[in-house]
């Protein structure tokens with residue numbers, strides 16, 4: 001909650017803050033009172049400063065240099081990120097570290113602990129994959145968390161028949177943290193619910209993405225795998241999460257328009273990446289295995305030839321009307337109908353996740369790893 005951690009902060013609630021502004025509109029030294037602190041997110045809420053008996057209406061985006069003997073010179077720049085009016089009139093200052101201008105890179109402590117699920121075309125089965133992969137990995141003894149970052153059109157909660165009171169929208173507005181909204185579906189599957197029908201959440205600022213990225217990192221302490229469901233297409237929503245995560249499943253169907261949209265997203269991701277990116281294709285709604293293989297080959301060939309990028313292949317999912325029926329019942333097919341063709345396909349993708357090409361088990365929660373550990377103890 002905003003206002004926490006004040007004891008460990010440079011600032012104290014109630015203390016005076018003095019800062020210098022040199023913007024096009026305002027110049028001068030102002031003083032105000034600190035009324036809230038969130039050290040973990042580098043935020044200070046202050047009363048509106050006054051000058052000659054008038055409020056100084058500093059706009060959002062203004063850079064301020066604060067004076068504090070405990071802060072080295074290079075560390076005293078803040079930016080105004082929020083201006084609240086009415087009775088709660090206040091300004092929120094955000095510490096001006098690199099995160100204000102650049103996307104945070106999410107670095108999970110363990111290899112492949114974070115997977116984003118994205119697609120060029122909508123409705124190709126991202127959410128269905130995210131949920132069933134989580135359940136299939138849970139069967140393999142991985143503690144999994146689905147982070148519903150398809151902001152604006154989030155629906156993991158709907159497909160799992162959850163009715164969460166709080167969601168990522170509340171995290172973005174600072175009402176609570178990600179751990180406050182975590183919802184248990186079964187002992188090894190949890191969900192961080194997203195929100196739908198909230199238009200401003202489809203256009204987050206970099207600061208807001210970074211806030212979510214930082215919150216997401218809390219989950220690595222509790223889960224073996226965090227699966228991020230994203231919205232379709234070349235939107236900042238999907239691109240930012242995939243680039244921050246570094247690791248992703250790119251979902252396509254064998255249909256030509258899905259393949260071209262997949263290539264378009266892939267091209268954007270490859271050209272915008274600033275560090276290594278590991279993307280693996282999942283071909284969904286497949287009738288015959290060769291159909292999946294030829295789809296993967298086409299995209300892998302195009303990625304290699306035109307983007308000089310090695311696109312991986314994580315497997316395929318059979319088209320199975322029981323997937324739709326399971327979604328209608330709001331229960332993942334992997335759990336409800338374990339012997340269905342699609343359930344077996346989801347399990348194959350999960351098993352492929354656990355068995356990388358180098359033969360080492362991924363993460364520390366894998367069944368094989370646990371068996372090995374037990375063997376060592378015996």
Ligand SMILES: Nc1ncnc2c1ncn2[C@@H]1O[C@H](COP(=O)(O)OP(=O)(O)OP(=O)(O)O)[C@@H](O)[C@H]1O
Pocket residue numbers: 119121122123124125126127128129150153230231232284285286317318319320321322323324325327342
């Ligand atoms: N393997 C499959 N076999 C049959 N139907 C499927 C399969 N995978 C997904 N579907 C169906 O396709 C539809 C879209 O699935 P889903 O919502 O998972 O897609 P999405 O990519 O998350 O969509 P959006 O882009 O809107 O987020 C759903 O009706 C789902 O039941």
Ligand SMILES: [Mg+2]
Pocket residue numbers: 126127128150155229230
């Ligand atoms: Mg979806």
